[in-house]
Amino acid sequence: VRGPIRRLRVVNDEEVITNWGLVIEGFAALSELMEADVQRTTGMPLPWFGALLRLYRTPGHRIAMSKLARVVNFTSGGFTKLVDRMTEAGLVERVASDSDRRVTYVALTEAGRHAIADGLELHIEFLRQTVLDVLGEERLRELGATMRLLRDVHGPDFD
């Protein structure tokens, strides 16, 4: 009686590298397009759009500085200056916390709410054309599910 057929490394190195390389390249291509589109339609850089979007989709439209910084992948110090510029532009404002005087909230202003609402509408149109129309429904859902796996395993815990 023979033992079980052991098939270690069924996927060879080349294939692992290649497939993840495709992820990098595809994502880079789309990021560049997205950056340009957001810049064109809203006039703001992509990081602004990302931060505003998070605020917009959060009940109360406000999040603590340090938390939003983590969510949008900024360091604490870098985010301070980002918020400085967005405040300068009138899109957000700082709000002191009542319960903990260490924390500062970032909140959408009326102008910021309008800016992101309008921008989001155009952005969705962009995503439909560049992603959904290329992949189709089924592949898009699969893609989302797959990337969710990676996020849940490796992503930071946003408590």
Next chain:
Amino acid sequence: VRGPIRRLRVVNDEEVITNWGLVIEGFAALSELMEADVQRTTGMPLPWFGALLRLYRTPGHRIAMSKLARVVNFTSGGFTKLVDRMTEAGLVERVASDSDRRVTYVALTEAGRHAIADGLELHIEFLRQTVLDVLGEERLRELGATMRLLRDVHGPDFD
């Protein structure tokens, strides 16, 4: 006789946004891990690793400045300085072209070849653990195929 059932916008806005958001988050999570791992194992920043990897996987181990710049998503000016630093570190060297005196090639040095060869081995191990082991073979291949679609449609043509 009724006409065809038209089902426009079967995928609603929310789903499009959510799925692409998962791509962004998953990719960000893995990029951060990868950056840290490359930094730990090779001591170099991620952009260096990417550039060296391209050189390593190219016959002759040399590529024209402007072409490599495009491949790794750098501007011409930014890439000049990146190569300056990598040359300083002894990993690459500039080589003048015989046929066209405008072009300068970037070439791997002996030290660079060893550095990327060693780094790549560790990097593959990292990808197996963080990507392949999480997704499994089938999902990884699907993911690669899906992202290839996006790259081919939206990516730049590397002639």
Next chain:
DNA sequence: CAAGATTGAGGTTTCAATCTTT
């Protein structure tokens, strides 16, 4: 005049140190 590469100026981000509050 177009293409490849470099340079200097300017803007953005990280890092380490600091201050305040818990």
Next chain:
DNA sequence: AAAGATTGAAACCTCAATCTTG
């Protein structure tokens, strides 16, 4: 002591202008 936020210094990248070569 630890966490949130800010600051100044340094690193990195982009952009526009420049130089050289085709």
